[in-house]
Amino acid sequence: MKAHLTRRYRFSASHRLHSAEMSEEENRATYGKCNNPHGHGHNYALEVTVSGPVDQTTGMICNLVDLDGFIEREVLSRYHLANLNTLQEFAQLVPTTENLSVEIFEILQRGFSHAHLDKVRLEETMMNSFEYAGGNELQH
Amino acid sequence: MVYLTRKAEFSASHYYHNPDFTPEENQRIFGKCNNPHGHGHNYTLEVTVKGEVDPRSGFVVDLKQLKEVMHHEVLDAMDHRFLNKEVPEFFTRIPTTENLAIAVWQRLETKLQKARLHRVRVYETPDLFVDFYGE
Numbered sequence: 001m002k003a004h005l006t007r008r009y010r011f012s013a014s015h016r017l018h019s020a021e022m023s024e025e026e027n028r029a030t031y032g033k034c035n036n037p038h039g040h041g042h043n044y045a046l047e048v049t050v051s052g053p054v055d056q057t058t059g060m061i062c063n064l065v066d067l068d069g070f071i072e073r074e075v076l077s078r079y080h081l082a083n084l085n086t087l088q089e090f091a092q093l094v095p096t097t098e099n100l101s102v103e104i105f106e107i108l109q110r111g112f113s114h115a116h117l118d119k120v121r122l123e124e125t126m127m128n129s130f131e132y133a134g135g136n137e138l139q140h
Numbered sequence: 141m142v143y144l145t146r147k148a149e150f151s152a153s154h155y156y157h158n159p160d161f162t163p164e165e166n167q168r169i170f171g172k173c174n175n176p177h178g179h180g181h182n183y184t185l186e187v188t189v190k191g192e193v194d195p196r197s198g199f200v201v202d203l204k205q206l207k208e209v210m211h212h213e214v215l216d217a218m219d220h221r222f223l224n225k226e227v228p229e230f231f232t233r234i235p236t237t238e239n240l241a242i243a244v245w246q247r248l249e250t251k252l253q254k255a256r257l258h259r260v261r262v263y264e265t266p267d268l269f270v271d272f273y274g275e
Contacts, residue, residue: 004272
């Protein structure tokens, strides 16, 4: 029996959307308010979905302690209350929520081995959210 | 094909314990959830069914019938119950959110008329939910 488990986390971070490949005018036209040089912040909500057969000795796809511990160590401790633009992965990459979703998916893909990673979903505000499934179409 | 989702809430208590494990293993694997006196949650259940729209009624499913089946098969059995002791599935299976989603699916699957079950989603808390598609 295969089930899909989704866990929701929260973090807050600041960023500025600015591309070195664009002129000042083009940056302003593309990113609008998000191009403000001093940056601005969001309360992000992250949903991680994993799947797998339910182990009938534990009743679980994977132990939540492992997932929570991994996310705390590898994602929240890195991004919570950080300025995303100061981080190595965003030195050359604009810290849009699209790119942040991909980064978080790849962190999980590289290091979390207790269950299959279906997707990450990242809410930047209550009005917009982004989903990434490793480049695959969403399954359901 | 149109998909329709009906929501319901129920409150129940449970604990996690496998009699084949030693007390130490139970404690290590299940942590606080291993407390034999149980603890509780307010669960939210979302049942999604799918089907073609009936040209006469404009319905995929009679919502009243879906609501009644959910109440009769799930809420009457689980709301304000100690899952381990009062719901037969959990006499032998551990009442995790995964197994709860599977149990709800199994209870509903054969009882629905016309519409087919697409997904059962069970929220244990607003920050944790499990989806089961009958796979």
